[in-house]
Amino acid sequence: MTALLDLQDLSVRYAARRSLLGGGAPRPAVDGVSLRIEPGRTFGLVGESGSGKSTIGRAILRLVDTSEGAIVFDGQDIADFGRRSPLSYRRAVQVVFQNPTTALNASWSIEDILLEPIRMHRKLPSSAEESRLVDQLLDQVGMSGYHRKRYPWELSGGQCQRIAIARALASQPRLIVCDEPVSALDVSTQSQVINLLEDLQEELGVAYLFIAHDLAVVRHISDEVGVMYSGRLLETGPAEEVYTAPAHPYTRMLLAAIPIPDPDAQRERRRLRRELRTAQKTVQNAAQQDVRPDAQEPAAPAADPRAEAGCPFQSRCPLVMPVCRTVMPPMRPTAGGGHVACHAHEPMTNGVPLDDR
Amino acid sequence: MGDTVSETRQAPRRPGFLARLVRQKVPFVALLFVLMMVLVAIFAPLISPYDPNAQDLANAFQGPNGEHWLGTDQVGRDNLSRVIAGTRLSMVAMLQAISISIVIGVPLGMSAGYIGGRWERFISRANDVAFALPAILVVFGIVAVTGVSLSHAMIGLGLVFSTRYIALGRAMVKAARHEPYVEAAQVLGVRSWGVIARHITPNILRPLVVQTTVLLGAIILIEAELSYLGLAASASDPSWGRMLHDSQAYFARQPFLPFPAGLAITLLVIAVNLAGDGVADAIIKRPDSGAVTTGKRRKRPPVLVSERADRPVADGPAPVLEVEDLVVAFPAADGGETVVVDGVDLRVAPGETLGLAGESGSGKSLTAWAVMGLVPEPGRIVRGSVKVAGQQLIGRSDRELSDIRGRDVGMVFQDPATALDPAMTVGRQVMEPLRRHLGMTRAQAKARAQDLLGLVGVPDPAGRMGDYPHQFSGGMAQRVVIARALACNPKLLLADEPTTALDVTVQAQVLDLLIDLQDEFGMGIVLVTHDLGVVADMCDTVSVMYAGQIVERGDCADVLKHPEHPYTAALLASSPVNDAPTGQRLATIPGRVPPPWEWSSACRFQERCSHAVDRCGTGGIALVGDSRAVRCVRTGELDLAEKVRTP
Structure with a gap:
């Protein structure tokens, strides 16, 4: 199967802050990361704050510039697009952010929030059909029609996150970058949202890059996971394998x-x-x-x-x-079928999990 | 998808812009006055009783009378007619100046904030220079070159005031630029101008409106000043400033002469500012988001000290914390009060850790804050008893409480970055309680603070005393907060989500540290957390809160292994580490915690509970039991332990 998304040796450097002490070369936030996501699959990216996991998502969304390496989406290097991404790419790649309340424009009603991508990307013949699609999207994410006229601040965090997912789905994307989509939610709501994302994947065949700091959350939803530290990918592999038999000391x-x-x-x-x-x-x-x-x-x-x-x-x-x-x-x-970047890793001493019950 | 289950409420009736404006009373009246003045300006020639320039020397210097309501001036012109004509002049001047400054300033400022980089640097440097020029000097210069003309003066003023919009527009857009909702719009493919016009502008409209009204007031005043000096309106124009200028010479003969124009200026400036504030507040659809509410401060009823009559006789050592029947309430929209913490009891022995667990909205943090007398305004403690090491805290003054805080009770907050003062060295912040509560000298406090920093695992404590909080990582900063909380060797430590803002490996270190310090200091700990894993890691007992009440409490291992309340069981089941195998669905709790105003006396969990029966809807469900207690009518009927998978 050809990859939907192929990151090849990706590096992202932020411009160095000019400080009194004087800085050297800017340190890379992402340093030579390669990974692939197949259509309809989920890649979970785990790491602590400052590991560069969110920067990878932002590079794919073209919110930051790539310094080295390539991001190839559906066979095309997105660097070839130039400054402005074509609408076809915007349609295909969407995002769900961490904080559901600030991810929605507080001055807009739920209906307006959903109509924006519909009008941009779907080009429906009548407003009646646009309106029907709003209902359909709300229904898909488990909300109902009476939420249309509400405002984001009238909804709970979990409900806002459902609206953010509905907005991302409106353009019929093939990949959604989920940047810590459940970290701001309560545990019971977390699992509601994860179940929803899984249902939608089954129904629509959308692929996810699921970024989170919590390996336990990532494990369930992901087919494959990657563990990042300090801008580097240290371990990748099938989710269950990495969780039960971690090969890198950091993963452990x-x-x-x-x-x-x-x-x-x-x-x-x-x-x-x-x-x-x-x-x-x-x-x-x-x-x-x-x-x-x-x-x-x-x-x-x-x-x-x-x-x-x-x-x-x-x-x-x-x-x-x-x-x-x-x-x-x-x-x-x-x-176990994964990859690890560690000098200490020998197939012999491979992954002694701490909790191997 | 359960979220919709519990929600059958219709969309709330939302007052429109006009309704929000009318409700503010004073600003609305001010706005009506401004609108009236606009009408006066538009229809000036029609409503003017006399020709404003018609002289009648026979009737000069009249005071107010039936013929001339505001009297006449030195050449017998009707003052009312001149004020009306002056209104038109002032309005036109305002319109000229403000439209020029908005048309120039807003686009430049917003584009600088949005595009950033060189364009922003160029605009803001240029603006800094322009900002420094006094408005009136610039107008002097323009008038000197172009000759006396109101329009020229106002164009000059507009240019000067555009700097205010450039500065504001740039700052506001720059702040909104990387908000997630803006980035989400970019990801949707919305073009830059669309992002600015449709997404950013509505959210920065409020400060722009306030800025505009402030400038409008200033323009009226400057126009009057300039005309008074003879630099704007020409001698024959009926400008308010000109009227003041003329009245100056004849003030002695007719003391009323300065009043018509003076009052017009004063009233219009005040009204514009009041109306602007009102419009700015009414723009915001969301209630309580910074809009000034004009509610009267209510007299606080006294707090009742109430203890449980049936409280069990304590066995073992005297508790360091004993909370009984704690009730916290906030004012409700209907004038009554909404209870948010509903009769909570807590008991912590020396050296023991109590976990206070629950989801957001359960009241767990508020309970901890109430123990310290730190209920945020406008909430209040209605009744209850809070004893720390035997001393009753309810009913004490803020001053007495602040003596107890820091000395007998230490506190650790969720976000170490905001718990520490960024402008003070960490050394001084750890020394502060030592000096205040224990009366140590500087040298003693310094030595002890170094010991404490070493004790909490800050490497090179002596060297880092002089560092500022931003020089510490999140985990290290939280260690400093813990050192400060433990400085006076308190009997009780209140920790409100102390590790939630930290990475998971750092969380483990901080929890280990708290355990080690407890062994050493022997304090009791109340640990507020949403994470039952953290409870399992370090708590001896646990109280699970839901919708303001404790629904289950008991020995930590007992509660987590054999939960008896369906909520506790459901929380455990939906914990991500109790993971369903891939391919299966995760356990969830449908719906969400109901808001406090929907709480009933019946079971508050029943709508989300998979075990609910009819009995759950009848009121008055008590917390049954003592050290192990459950608030559920079906206690004993349900076997919930099986639902809890262990990994």
Whole structure:
């Protein structure tokens, strides 16, 4: 099957802020990421804040410019479009943002919000048919006709997110970039929205790039997931595989950190995550002596001094080796059908999950 | 898709623009006055009782009388007619100046804000220079070159005032530029001008209207000033400023002479500003979004200290926190009150952690804030009892409460970025409670603050005392907040979603830190969270809240493994880590938490509950039990534990 979306070695650099201290070259927010999304499938992109996952979505939506590499949609490099994206691309690629209330224009009624894409992209012969389509879209996302005349601030967060999904669907897109679509919602509403997205995919065959910081949320909806750290893709693979047998130490750390609502299991997980951290500190302290005495905050990604060379995870990694300081590990296949970028990864020591019940 | 289930309400009746305007009374009257003046200006020749320029020297210097309602001037011209003619002049002047400044300023400012880059830098630099020129000097210059003419003066004024629109338009558009709704429109393929005109403009209309009315007032005044100085309206024109100028020489002979024009200027300026505020507020469809409400401040009824008569005798150590029958309410639209926290009881022993769990709208955060006496205005504590280490907090003054906060009770908030003062070094912020509550000297406080920062895991505490909050990552900043909260060794720590804003790996570290610190300090903790995983990680007991009430409480492991309330079970089932295998649907709770004004005395969860029966609709469902308690009429009938999958 040909890919609907093909990211080839994508890098995005934001212009460096001019600071008093003077900056060097701008650091890339996304650094050589390659991934493919097949039609009608879901790719889940996971990472913590600052990992560059949202920037990838924004590059696909052409809200930021690509620095290097290519974004190929349906066989066409979108860089060839020039400054203004053709309407056909806008029709095909849509977005659902994190904050449902600010994603909808507060001065517009729900009806107007849905009519805008309908008028732009559907070119229906009469306003009666436009109106019928509004009803149909509302129905598709589980809202009813009496919401038409309402305003976004009169709806709950979950309802606003349904409207945002309806707006994205209005142009009959082939790919929707979902940028943390459930992070601002309560748990019970989260699963409502995820179920809705899955139903719509089954019905309409739309593909999703599902961006989230929570691996547990991504696992259910995704066919494939990618784990990002500091602008780099560290691991990709089938969702179930990455979740149950994580190959990268960072993925393992992420999974170990998710608290689960079972006190007994959680006590064990806490013990393991503390062990992991102690191991990490020991290794880091040993390694720091000779390499870089300035790694002040090994635990905080925001303050993490960006490594000029080598693996971006080196300063937090419990398995760090000298080679990690100098060479970025290439993506290598794992036993589970995924790929991982880690020098420590050997098929032999492959993915010992922390929670392998 | 359950969202529609509980909702059968019709769309609310939404007052239109005019209704919103009329409701504001004073601004509406002001607007009517302005409109009247506009009509006067339009029909000036028709309603004018005399020719404004007809001299009648025999009747000069008259005061108000039946013939001439506002008297006559030094050459016997009718003052009323001259004020009416002057209205027309002022209106035309306003229109000239304001339309020029809007036509030039708004597009330039908005395009600079939207396009950014070099265009923005050029426009804003040029504007900064133009902004610095005093309006009246520029007009002097123009008049000096072109000769005295009202139109020329107003064109000059319009040019000067366009800088105000450039600055405002640029700032407003720049702020809205990366709002998600604007980016969503871009993704839909809406062209730039469409985004600006249809999406951004309606949302920045309010400040533009306010700016316009302020400038209109200024134009009236400047026009009067210029005419007074003889630089705008020519001598024969019946301008208000000119009338004032003329009255100056004859003030001694007819003291009433300055009043007609003076009052006209004053009233119109006041009315324009009031009307502008009213229009600006009425533009906003959404209620309570910054619009000034003219509600009277109500006298607060006294808070009742109420304790449960049937409260169980405590076993074990004396609790550090004992909350009983806490009721918090907000004013309702109909003049009554809406209860948002409804009879909550909490009990925390020393060294124990209580999880207060629930979805947004459950009242869990408000409960924690009420414990500290920090209910946001206009809400209030109606009744209840809050005892921290035995001392009753209800009924205490703000001053007494602020002594207790920080000393006996520490607080940690959701967002460390806003909990810390960005303009103060973290060292001083940790030292502050030490000096205020414990009376330490600077040196003592400094030493202790360093210890505390080390204790919460800030590396190189001595070196980082002088750093500012923005130099810390989110997780490190939250550690600083925790250090400050624990500075005075409080008996109780209130943590409101302390890890929600943090990444999941950082969350794990902060939770571990809280556990370690509790072992060391022995304080009781109330942990407010929506995440039952966090509850499982560090709580001893848990109280689950729904729609303002505690629906289930008990030992943490017991409640999470054997939930007895359908809501607790449903929350557990829809937790993302209790994941259904791919291909199956996730468990959901249909609908949403009902808003407080729809809460009944019957079960508030029944519309969303898959176990609801007729009995659930009859009122007065009590929280039955003591340390393990459930608020459900079907307790004992349901086996809910099975619904909860464990991963």
